[in-house]
Amino acid sequence: MGSLKPADGHASETGFFVTQVDWVVNWGRKNSLWPMPLGLSCCGIELMAMIGPKFDIARFGAEAARFSPRQCDLMVVAGTLTWKMAEAARLIYDQMPDPKWVIAMGVCSSSGGMYDSYSVVQGVDMILPVDLYVPGCPPRPDAVIDAILKLQKKIEREKPFQLLLEGDVVGEYDSGTKRFLRAPNHSVPTTRSHEVLPPTKPGGGHT
């Protein structure tokens, strides 16, 4: 990134600005994460503390918690997810616009935790792709802030422009273990990708 001023002063009085599309897109995404607080049990209390003034995730641009999934791009699964609730959680995830990321907060949502039980999902990666797992029962707000910082690092490494041309990669699901092994590399909407993607091969797709 850099700012240049034309030497002769005729072309522009305001100068211009050079950057990479990837860099500026990622910069915008990582610094304005809007969390969707899926508070299912005691982790939700720590999540509220994190959003509140003492821990204040506004410092990292992630304070705009919205209770409509359609306005959010970071889902924080905070608490014990039961199989009966799993359908609702998956619907909420599907309603979030792409790109979207998921933090599994606490051991319950990471692995089922101490609930080795018939009613509890043994890790939310059984129903949706997870970007970051935060251990703790419940984790301190510091730990979740650390997860948000790590997520920002992860977003920095994404290549939205390249993926826009090559097609998107969504989360990888393993039907043997019934788990999502990998979270998506986000570039473009995965739900309606064939409508927004330009043709990738000559003669293929729409012109």
Add this chain to the structure above:
Amino acid sequence: MSTQERVVAALAGIQHSLQQPRDGGLSIEIEASVVPQALAALRDRAAFDTNVFVTAIDRFPAEPRFTVCYAFLSTTHNDRVRVQARIPGEKPHIATITHLWPGTAYSERECFDMFGIVFDGHTGLKRLLMPQGYDHFPLRKEFPHQGIEPDRLYREWDQRRRERSPLRSESEA
């Protein structure tokens, strides 16, 4: 008049046996067939106006397998009584008491949900905690603690969801 005397007087003509629970409380056992009659007598003649809970105990492999337990509180006398009735493990069923205490509807639903005991005459006997369509009864002794295909209902729902909107998550699964 002690609680025991009051209960025994109320149950006159109904076969029952007094038990000796270790906590010293008052506990009686009756036949499953006389449950509505005996509990109506406790309510009307011994002033046990509040039902605390209805639940069951699985005594597998003993037979009769299930013990249905009722606990009652008298708010006028400030005392309690417990009632037990044993029922067999094959197609367990017992008469409902929702016509005596409407609030037992939820307790009986939970008991049905967890043990599979059918309460005859209950008008809304369906699952309370477990999802509708679940096949098993979690508090029975033969039920493993990790469950039997706990994700089946979710996976079926997920399959229907994918078929409804195939554009979503197309490369998953």
